[in-house]
Amino acid sequence: MPITVTPLANLDERTNDVRLRTAALINDEILPREGELWPQRQGAALSDEVRARAREARDEVKEKVRAAGLWAPHLPTEYGGMGLEFLPHAYMNEILAYAVGAAGLFGVVAPNSGNQKILAKYGTEEQKAKWLLPLIEGTMESGFSMTEPDSAGSDPRSLKTTARREGDEWVIDGHKWFTSNGKDADFFIVMCRAQDATGEEGRSGSMVQIIVPTDTPGVDIVRGIGIWGSPTSDHCEVIYRDVRVPLDNALGRVGQGHEAAQDRLGAGRIYHCMNSVGQMWRAFDLMVERALTREVHGGLLKDKQFIQGFIADSYIDLQTARMMTIAAAEKVDRGDPEARTDISALKIYVPAAYSRVVDRAIQVWGAAGVSNDLPLSRMYLGARTLRLADGPDEVHRILIAKNVLRRYESGGSWDFAR
Numbered sequence: 098m099p100i101t102v103t104p105l106a107n108l109d110e111r112t113n114d115v116r117l118r119t120a121a122l123i124n125d126e127i128l129p130r131e132g133e134l135w136p137q138r139q140g141a142a143l144s145d146e147v148r149a150r151a152r153e154a155r156d157e158v159k160e161k162v163r164a165a166g167l168w169a170p171h172l173p174t175e176y177g178g179m180g181l182e183f184l185p186h187a188y189m190n191e192i193l194a195y196a197v198g199a200a201g202l203f204g205v206v207a208p209n210s211g212n213q214k215i216l217a218k219y220g221t222e223e224q225k226a227k228w229l230l231p232l233i234e235g236t237m238e239s240g241f242s243m244t245e246p247d248s249a250g251s252d253p254r255s256l257k258t259t260a261r262r263e264g265d266e267w268v269i270d271g272h273k274w275f276t277s278n279g280k281d282a283d284f285f286i287v288m289c290r291a292q293d294a295t296g297e298e299g300r301s302g303s304m305v306q307i308i309v310p311t312d313t314p315g316v317d318i319v320r321g322i323g324i325w326g327s328p329t330s331d332h333c334e335v336i337y338r339d340v341r342v343p344l345d346n347a348l349g350r351v352g353q354g355h356e357a358a359q360d361r362l363g364a365g366r367i368y369h370c371m372n373s374v375g376q377m378w379r380a381f382d383l384m385v386e387r388a389l390t391r392e393v394h395g396g397l398l399k400d401k402q403f404i405q406g407f408i409a410d411s412y413i414d415l416q417t418a419r420m421m422t423i424a425a426a427e428k429v430d431r432g433d434p435e436a437r438t439d440i441s442a443l444k445i446y447v448p449a450a451y452s453r454v455v456d457r458a459i460q461v462w463g464a465a466g467v468s469n470d471l472p473l474s475r476m477y478l479g480a481r482t483l484r485l486a487d488g489p490d491e492v493h494r495i496l497i498a499k500n501v502l503r504r505y506e507s508g509g510s511w512d513f514a515r
């Protein structure tokens with residue numbers, strides 16, 4: 098079923114134009130060809146020929162995306178992107194996400210896209226030439242290496258990996274895991290705690306991101322960690338032992354590490370929630386489509402009140418999740434500092450609503466719902482993972498409560514109409 102997109106009266110012409118043209122590509126070029134574009138999702142062993150045909154088909158769609166001027170919405174125009182502002186980008190994401198995995202055909206592939214943004218913002222001209230441009234051209238791959246098995250990812254102050262300055266080199270020692278894209282990456286951006294006895298490179302103990310080519314001696318990609326029952330994945334465990342890179346590989350200043358990570362995550366959370374809304378939308382359409390046609394016990398599913406309840410509850414979940422995300426996005430766009438609290442609220446609410454909608458859609462489809470023939474099982478696992486990635490729910494709850502209590506303790510109260 099295609100996504101239904103019409104111009105919205107409250108949006109400017111450019112945003113509506115981007116939404117409509119994105120929807121046209123999704124509906125005409127991607128949804129009817131999902132099996133051809135991503136044959137591996139059906140779980141079958143693939144011949145080289147099938148792989149090559151799929152790559153060709155994806156390249157064809159990418160060409161159409163470029164021709165439509167919709168390539169790389171996250172990148173500035175000088176790097177071949179759309180230079181799309183924050184709000185239109187968020188609106189584009191919900192439509193893109195309707196076709197699961199389609200973002201890659203529009204030049205947005207995590208973690209490369211996040212690394213591109215960080216390199217564009219914090220990189221020197223030399224770093225941009227060496228790492229950013231090849232990443233954009235697709236001749237290099239990358240990963241972001243922050244989380245560690247021996248310290249809490251939800252408390253970045255506990256990170257243990259060190260970058261010790263020795264002469265004109267950083268010497269990195271540490272143990273990371275869940276470094277996504279680890280198998281294909283040509284370089285990692287590694288979050289480290291700096292140690293510089295001279296103080297010339299900044300205060301010891303401060304966080305710094307360092308670019309580390311994966312073929313540097315001492316970088317040991319131990320394994321792709323199996324997740325959700327799969328024996329392996331591209332989320333890798335990596336040990337850094339006495340890894341030496343030039344001082345120039347620091348991305349931004351020592352002490353800017355957390356700020357850069359927040360840049361990556363802050364606005365990113367709105368984009369991710371708009372992705373979740375787009376995927377919920379697809380799950381919702383699939384659920385209704387099935388309810389209209391599946392006959393059980395002498396009648397169509399659509400006429401059973403249990404199923405009507407699923408549809409109504411999912412409608413409410415989708416509408417609330419979408420409105421919350423757009424309201425927060427508008428606050429971010431206005432520069433309202435309260436957006437921080439709202440982002441935490443939606444980071445908890447939206448993945449949970451997404452889980453509920455997909456769960457009901459799976460139930461309506463029965464066995465087919467958990468099969469690889471439909472995108473629902475992938476969505477289900479993705480929705481669950483979102484509750485702990487990008488800051489687990491509990492950390493966001495703490496932040497909301499702190500902000501609210503601070504306001505009331507200082508004699509004020511919360512203005513929910515703002």
Ligand SMILES: Cc1cc2nc3c(=O)[nH]c(=O)nc-3n(C[C@H](O)[C@H](O)[C@H](O)COP(=O)(O)OP(=O)(O)OC[C@H]3O[C@@H](n4cnc5c(N)ncnc54)[C@H](O)[C@@H]3O)c2cc1C
Pocket residue numbers: 208240241242243244245248249250251252274275276277278324332482485486487488489490491492495
């Ligand atoms: C598929 C996948 C891909 C990933 N990709 C990357 C990547 O590319 N790069 C990267 O660096 N990381 C990546 N991660 C890691 C992810 O960012 C971390 O898992 C996340 O930050 C949580 O850290 P943690 O796993 O160490 O959990 P912990 O910090 O150990 O937290 C465990 C649990 O403790 C609870 N908790 C935490 N703090 C509190 C508190 N104050 N009060 C009460 N309860 C609390 C929460 O329920 C939380 O889920 C990925 C993870 C997954 C699953």
